Amino acid sequence: MTIRKDLTPAGPAADPAVPDPAEGFADLLAASSLGAPHVRPFMAPLPEAIGARVAEHLGLDAAGPPCEAALPEQAHALVITVAVQGGDADDEATRARTRAELRTVLYGAFADVGVPEAALYWEERGDGVLLAMHGDVPPGRLLGSWPAAVHERLRRANAGRRAPLALLIGMDAGPVFFTMTGIHGTAVAISCRLSIARPTWELLDRERADIALAASNQLFEEATRYGGPSFDPDAFTCGRVGRRTGAAWFQLPGRPRPLLDTRWTRSTAVTAHQPGTSIHAAARMFTGAEHSRPW
Structure with a gap:
């Protein structure tokens, strides 16, 4: 042809x-x-x-x-895992509609905060999605204005649904590796663990919220250091997820600072839970560039 x-x-x-x-x-x-x-x-x-x-x-x-x-076979990226709860009957046609709605909500929220669709990597995984974007996107934007935009768009989407959707969101940043089967790396693993961690879904269920967000300690530390549009550190509560994941910061977008069960709480001091390289320093390793400002 x-x-x-x-x-x-x-x-x-x-x-x-x-x-x-x-x-x-x-x-x-x-x-x-x-x-x-x-x-x-x-x-x-x-x-x-x-x-x-x-x-x-x-x-x-x-x-x-x-x-x-x-x-390049690896890059520094911000990684977001979104797991979906709720919705209608569990059949393939319904799941396809749910995925389409989720895509509209998430991509629309990214557009609202100035991250174009072309800058996003998207994989459908199980009952949710895995997203990645280049590490030069300010983490304060992803922990500030982006969750608020997701909350507003999900609220509007749920208004027309018989069974509303709820989202569990896990976020981290770090090197990711590209293979024939998708992207992999510690940041991918941590974001997935955070999205389905027990403190995350306990918050969602107990508070009957539509979104529960968990950010890694490293990502939260960088956002606190450099700030960002609408980012409020006081809207997050610190808790410990497990030995492999360490500390994380939890938020219910659109609601006051959440209270975690005492099983998960710890000091809210902003300190790294494990030794490592900051997001900005890691970005310099991959690009070889120095910047007067990180974002």
Whole structure:
């Protein structure tokens, strides 16, 4: 099948039974927004016009073979895991509608705080999603204005639902690694643990809230240090999740500072629960750049 420059089948003789290689191209570009190396195997067999567009999107030399491009295998990213509770009957059609609603709520909230959709990496995992974005997004924005935007958009979405949705959100930052199966790394593991941690869902259930958010101690410390739009450290309560995850900071967006069960509470002093590199320092390691201001 011949493909025109606009990536449409050429001429009446084009066989409609042959899959159009341009189908899903926008999703491929979105998946490559963080420079994921697992895009590489898909680029070699692509028609020249499509390969050139991928190369252009990634800032590569279109004259060279795209499949041999030097793409980073790791990057510093802010990672968010969102687990969904509630909703209607558990069938595939309903889950598809729920995923579409969740995408609208989350992407809309990111747009509200100035993070474009093209800057986001998205994976559907179980009854929720995994999101990642470049580490130069201020953490104070993600712990300040973004949860408020999610809360407002979810409130409006739930107004038309018979069974409202509730969200458990876990957040961390650090190096992530790209493979054929998606992104991996400590930040991914911690954000997943925080989203389903017992203190998180206990808060959601006990307070009958629509969102419970848990941020890693490292992410909260950076947000406190540098601030951000609408970020209020006093809206969070510190608690200990477990030996592997350590301390975390909990919030119910749109509500006063939550009270944790005494099983999870500890001193609310802002101190790192484990030795490590700050978000800004880690970003410099990957970019080699120094900045007068971190964000």
